[in-house]
Amino acid sequence: MIIGVPKEIKDKEYRVAITPAGIDILRKAGHKVIIEKNAGIGSGIHDEESKKAGAEIVDTAQEIFKRVDMIVKVKEPLQQEYPLLRKNQILFTYLHLAPVPELTKTLMKSEIVAIAYETVELPDGSLPILTPMSEVAGKIAVQVGAYYLMKAHGGRGVLLGAVPGVEKGKVVIIGGGAVGTNAAKVALGLGAEVIIINRSIERLRYLDDIFGNKIQTLASNSYNIEKAVTEADLVIGAVLITGAKAPHLITRDMVSKMKRGSVIVDVSIDQGGCVETIRPTSHSDPIYEVDGVIHYGVTNMPGAVPRTSTFALTNATLPYVVKLANLGLDALKQDTALAKGVNVFKGRVAYKAVAEAMGNEFTPLESLL
Numbered sequence: 001m002i003i004g005v006p007k008e009i010k011d012k013e014y015r016v017a018i019t020p021a022g023i024d025i026l027r028k029a030g031h032k033v034i035i036e037k038n039a040g041i042g043s044g045i046h047d048e049e050s051k052k053a054g055a056e057i058v059d060t061a062q063e064i065f066k067r068v069d070m071i072v073k074v075k076e077p078l079q080q081e082y083p084l085l086r087k088n089q090i091l092f093t094y095l096h097l098a099p100v101p102e103l104t105k106t107l108m109k110s111e112i113v114a115i116a117y118e119t120v121e122l123p124d125g126s127l128p129i130l131t132p133m134s135e136v137a138g139k140i141a142v143q144v145g146a147y148y149l150m151k152a153h154g155g156r157g158v159l160l161g162a163v164p165g166v167e168k169g170k171v172v173i174i175g176g177g178a179v180g181t182n183a184a185k186v187a188l189g190l191g192a193e194v195i196i197i198n199r200s201i202e203r204l205r206y207l208d209d210i211f212g213n214k215i216q217t218l219a220s221n222s223y224n225i226e227k228a229v230t231e232a233d234l235v236i237g238a239v240l241i242t243g244a245k246a247p248h249l250i251t252r253d254m255v256s257k258m259k260r261g262s263v264i265v266d267v268s269i270d271q272g273g274c275v276e277t278i279r280p281t282s283h284s285d286p287i288y289e290v291d292g293v294i295h296y297g298v299t300n301m302p303g304a305v306p307r308t309s310t311f312a313l314t315n316a317t318l319p320y321v322v323k324l325a326n327l328g329l330d331a332l333k334q335d336t337a338l339a340k341g342v343n344v345f346k347g348r349v350a351y352k353a354v355a356e357a358m359g360n361e362f363t364p365l366e367s368l369l
Contacts, residue, residue: 011282
């Protein structure tokens with residue numbers, strides 16, 4: 001199979017979808033890898049390294065999309081890439097389709113096979129490709145929040161860890177999954193007071209076990225959420241319903257009651273966000289204010305630390321890339337986790353949560369293979 005890796009074009013997205021080690025493994029398995037010039041430069045991977053591992057370097061994304069059987073990316077195609085998508089081509093990348101109807105319609109129209117990293121799901125419900133980037137984003141969320149809490153950057157002027165004799169900053173994390181857990185680790189490391197809110201009591205028991213009495217846990221309901229966020233200095237949105245649009249757990253009214261100069265970092269923005277007042281932003285223009293509350297809604301947070309993120313991501317994606325390269329669409333029959341990654345299959349929406357968000361007909365993948 002011919003596998004293509006274009007350079008990412010999303011704002012300040014420096015990750016790349018393959019490393020020299022991945023190129024070497026695919027080449028030894030009998031496959032060809034084509035990479036766009038300078039695709040890995042932002043992650044510290046130079047073209048010469050990729051060539052040495054066996055890749056062909058080409059000048060344009062257009063050539064890659066035209067020649068290859070499978071496109072492997074990091075982020076979803078943007079509008080300028082829409083015309084490049086080809087019928088029956090495999091696209092393997094983060095998609096986050098539920099809040100993006102235009103992209104979903106484009107993928108359907110192009111009749112490609114679109115497999116989303118974020119919905120590849122193991123039998124135990126874990127998300128092997130989403131998890132490493134959730135870990136990165138959770139840790140970045142606290143760093144970003146601490147930065148914008150500084151008065152010079154528009155915040156309340158609160159140091160999360162404080163100093164003896166002064167009240168600590170309060171961090172409220174909505175969601176106790178991979179994002180929330182990693183956010184809590186960093187917030188605790190900075191010395192903040194940390195509250196995690198989650199709907200699963202079993203998950204809260206687990207978090208209580210691993211963090212001991214260092215954090216406070218609360219069951220998720222509107223009363224607890226409102227009380228916590230209105231007292232918070234930093235709120236981190238870490239809500240995930242796999243493949244579906246995130247529910248608005250923090251309402252417009254709750255935001256209006258928050259402290260002026262407090263900060264919201266909504267990591268769930270890729271799925272629409274769990275804060276009613278959040279909207280997608282970029283690394284170039286990351287924040288805005290509503291009622292004096294700073295909102296951060298960057299949709300590719302891990303792109304800010306591309307060296308770490310690229311290697312963490314490709315560690316997770318490579319086994320699936322190899323399986324798709326070796327078996328083609330038969331890989332979907334043999335690997336149930338990978339099959340759950342299929343969101344759009346040759347014109348049909350094959351992931352139920354995406355179909356429901358779009359108001360489209362859902363077609364089970366088994367009937368399409």
